[in-house]
Amino acid sequence: MNDYSLEESKVGGWPKLEWDGERTGPLQGVKVLDMSSVVLGPFATLQLADLGAEVIKVENAQGGGDIMRKAGDNPTGDLGPIYASLNRNKKSIALDAANPEDRAAILELAKEADVFFHNVRMAGMERLGLGYDDVKAANPDIVYVHCAGFGADGPYAKRQAYDDLIQAASGFAALFEMRDGGRPQYAPTLVADKVSGMFAANAVLAALLGRANGLGGQFVQVPMFECFTWFHMVENLWGNTYPPGNGKFAYTRSINPRRRPYPTKDGYIAIVPYADHQWERFFELAGRPGVFQDPRFSTYKARLENTTELYATIEESSATKTTDEWVELLDANNIPAMKYNRMADVFDDPHLQAVDFFEVREAKAGYSYRSIRHPVHYASTPASVYADPPSLDADRNEILGSSD
Structure with a gap:
């Protein structure tokens, strides 16, 4: 025992x-x-x-x-x-x-x-x-x-x-x-x-x-x-999963240079809307309700094909509020987001504590x-x-x- x-x-x-x-x-x-x-x-x-x-x-x-x-x-x-x-x-x-x-x-x-x-x-x-x-x-x-x-x-x-x-x-x-x-x-x-x-x-x-x-x-x-x-290679075979393949390696989203924490008024934040309704709500909260109606972003397939432009739009939006304001707002609306922590900040993370x-x-x-x-x-x-x-x-x- x-x-x-x-x-x-x-x-x-x-x-x-x-x-x-x-x-x-x-x-x-x-x-x-x-x-x-x-x-x-x-x-x-x-x-x-x-x-x-x-x-x-x-x-x-x-x-x-x-x-x-x-x-x-x-x-x-x-x-x-x-x-x-x-x-x-x-x-x-x-x-x-x-x-x-x-x-x-x-x-x-x-x-x-x-x-x-x-x-x-x-x-x-x-x-x-x-x-x-x-x-x-x-x-x-x-x-x-x-x-x-x-x-x-x-x-x-x-x-x-x-x-x-x-x-x-x-x-x-x-x-x-x-x-x-x-x-x-x-x-x-x-x-x-x-x-x-x-x-x-x-x-x-x-x-x-x-x-x-x-x-x-x-x-x-x-x-x-x-x-x-x-x-x-699980995700990075990508376009070569089915022979003869299209010559494209790496999951489109993973290798996008704008896939990174987004700037806020006082720091950085990670934001990952995933479902269509989350994207639509995010842009409403950012004061840009028309963005989701853009054909480049209105479907999952379109967002994958236009990831760079999509991430740039998020960056423009994220800079309008502080990190804490975004975390509270996005959490209340069930949109995945996390504060960006530097290494020393991890010790003070409330969940890990x-x-x-x-x-x-x-x-x-x-x-x-x-x-x-x-x-x-x-x-x-x-x-x-x-x-x-x-x-x-x-x-x-x-x-x-x-x-x-």
Whole structure:
């Protein structure tokens, strides 16, 4: 029985939970041996850890652990801000897989694990004696998940992959060129890493479900290039969805250079009328009731074909009121709109404050840090933050003791 206190939130109907430091998620009882590092892999195993899985993070003893420990200012010297965000709820042990004794310890831990997870190139893992066949010999029922850069059957299989490389190769960086008419750009976030990490977490859950249904353990490869290309091409195949295609790539609305927050008297706002009646009402509220009767804007198809002109008209209208005036007015008329927040403003967003999205935690080591609440709500088996990000090798005794 999970021991937590429950009190109804006044916002959104979601329960607020006061945690006692215990795992409460639906993956309790699942053990993950995690040899991943940097962003993609840790982002995936973070989700599993938040959901209650026991995640044992095996870090490279020779290299000082996960490289993200040293990235960015931090009060401890080995808990860089990205590392701290991605590795809460995990246990750390530092081992050198090239050392026979440490390799044997990893395989011993694998015997008790449900999932063996890594984002090292497969040739390297096989040289270390930690390929799928090696781990399967130790645990025939293991779910072995390899986060690769590229699928094993293609000519890029042995190449290294990083977020920038995948944004460029997938065509994603070209969207900025198509939109702005200038040079291609990378999105200012590690979007390819994190999207691929979502695929990897989903792959773990699917393979565990298959095993629970009697299909046994298996080898699972999550190729970053293919995952991210799939992700962004869903809408951006556009005019080439049906062969032979018309040569037009990218969802018309997505790459329009005027698709951006609109100026107001005192800032910016996001406004997205969608249904016909919302568009008509928006222009009435803006004091321009005749705009919606313009044949360029009166139907969904026409609006797609004339998006640039439509967005320009919204910009002219939005500048007539303050942000707060627009938000109140549009909300009262059921027209989707949100205030534009700069990064620091997000901390003060009233909705995120009400749902306790950012929590300042006091670590046992004596420092405080912001923890981001797991965003998915489970009524019976809620996710939780029950452990601070670990210092390197912090859990050696507990981990090795539990493997005996």
